[in-house]
Amino acid sequence: MKPWKRIVIITLAGSAAIATISGAIVVYSGIYDVSATRQHTAAVYHLLETSLRRSVEMRTSDTPAPALDDADRIHRGFALFRANCVQCHGAPGIAPKPFALGLTPAPASLLDSVKVWSAAEIHWIIKYGIKMSGMPAWKYRLTDEEIWDVVAFMKVLPAFSPADYRRWAVRQARQPASPTAPIRPHQVVRAGDIKAGKQALQQYLCITCHVIPDVVGADHHVGPSLAGIANRKYIAGVLPNTPANMLRWIRDPTEVDPLTAMPDLDVSDQDARDIAAFLYTLRDD
Template sequence: MSPFRKFLIHAAITLVILVGVGILGAAIVVVAGVYNVAAIYQHTWPVYEILDFALERSVSARLGGITAPALDDASLAERGFRIYRDKCVQCHGAPGVPPDDAGKGMLPLPNNLAQTAREQSAEYIYWVVANGIRMTGMPAWQFRLDKDDLWAVVAFVERLPELSPREYAEWDQKVGRR
């Protein structure tokens, strides 16, 4: 047997043993209840990083075929504001408006959507609003809002980074409760 083939066999055996030990270790952690799932504690740094990476990759892998319409129409953003105020601000807050107690008590904490709008594409935001995120409290709105309303929310979220608390309050006054 060639030295390279012998190396590959040893490497494969080592890899199988390491994977087995990893699975066994994870099973022990789960069965023993070592990982605290209480909502009063944040995830540990490694768990948070893994979940955040998985979220980013999962959403990015599913964006194909989604193309944002023109989102610069003021009436679209106003419609999005009304929906955001009624359905989103409770958890995510807004400029000068903190999340309600339910939003503050969620773990992971709901994202600051002004920051999300700076970092993510409109298509990404649309996908999350439409499909929700499992085990975060973020609901899927695609069965409660039509496609135009989903894009209206995105149009408003895209404006959040520009809004001061005073400007958000002015939107509330201007748009009102139709």
């Protein structure tokens, strides 16, 4: 090997080792302050902002947006925005709820966001959420069409005065049938899908209470471990373990056992089928 090549290789390997060691020191020593009252350091903030931007850009380039200037769509979007978004992001003349003020990173005023992001990018952010921020994924709570409704409303939001917003809110309150319900049963469109089920376990908080093999973060003992659930004779000790009963338990545990500590999580029929498909892969052997 030529001497200059050896120098290049040694320098690169040395720098990589130093970077790894400094990273490990920061993580294991505990010097990085995770409290939400302290802003990230400028470098980490920049890193998070840049990864957010690049990540969203890479994933949305060819999603076509439907027509967003339809008045009905904008009205539906307003109702959905009031039911699901204003609590964190605020609106003209309306502050976010107190809990949202304590989030770091702070939820952006969306008046600015529509200038920075394209409609397709906003749709993606709402649908999939943003990891390591408080921004939830709405994929399991709103349909694609409803998300476009919200995007349509966000597009006109910067032109709203506080008085406009209040007027729309009053008008909406007079129409009790408006589509504000955040949770809708989505239709069953296909047989249970193991991969989709594994993902849904996170979006219905199953992972915060159960140990579930092969699922990152599912290491809690609030409920029983779901390892080997496919081989068990009974579900929760009361229901014979059949696929139909599994769906019943996942969708409505308190109907099966009013005293159970497992809450009703408003799991849609399709998502319950997907979750059950995954749970039946958890065999003891």
